Amino acid sequence: MGLVKLNIESMQESSQDLIKCEDMDNDILMIKKVITNEQISQKSKIMVSSNQVAVLYDSGKVLDVVTNEGIYIIDDSSLSQISSFESPLDEKAIFYFNIKEITDNKFATLFPISFQDWSHPVLNPLTKNFVPMALKVRCYGNYTFKINQVDIFMRNYINDNIVTKDILLGQMDLEVNTIFEKVLNELGSGIYKVPVLELTNNTDKMKQIINNNVFDTSIKRLGIKLTGFTIEFLSLDEESNLKISQYEINSNSSFYRM
DSSP states (O other): OOEEEOOHHHHTTOOTTEEOOOOOOTTEEEEEEEEOHHHHHTTOEEEEOTTEEEEEEETTEEEEEEOSSEEEEEOGGGOOOSEEOSSOOSSEEEEEEEOSOEEEEEEEOSSOEEEEEEEEEEEOTTTOOEEEEEEEEEEEEEEEEEEOOHHHHHHHHTTOSEEEHHHHHHHHHHHHHHHHHHHHHHHTSTTTOOOGGGGGGOHHHHHHHHHHSOOOHHHHTTTEEEEEEEEEEEEEOHHHHHHHHHHHHHHHHHHHHO
């Protein structure tokens, strides 16, 4: 295609005319490096680091996509279009994408969320069956995500020279809370039956639930995927605390009467 990977010997002599992107930390998701016709004709070299994807772009056309680490040379004799964009930029560029898992993104539930707590089962007077205690919880913590569809992400941000995670977080707040509520419902379901007071210790189960269910459809339109939640702090509303306290009192009373 348009970018040809160099061998080890050539890589050692590739510092001249090298286009690279080394500053993609946890806060940087995409950087655009504008290139010139001279750089292509001089066969400039492109460096792609670990956890990066590079896209060679020319005036509305994607000419090549590189997903493997290495140093590549632009081969103008074999440039051909892979795909086109509806809103083309009249320029040539290398788009670099950070495909690492992006961590330390804060979230907080906007209002108390219902949780079915099987660690405090109560008797349903109508069915005579035990059901989980209905509680209300609020949670604070972090979530992680990663770019998993570079083409969609690029279409959304093609006019930007740099995209930081803060730009996305403002768009994702409501969707993240909706997804977390669905994950919480699964944790309290008959499959997992996670006790309410142990929710902070079930990060792995939350990742499993996200992977097994299609909860993040609204997020996928950005070209990213949620990969997990971590609950750092959990609180119950006053009514829920009273329910649990009364439950414990009744349980202890029953024990001593035996």
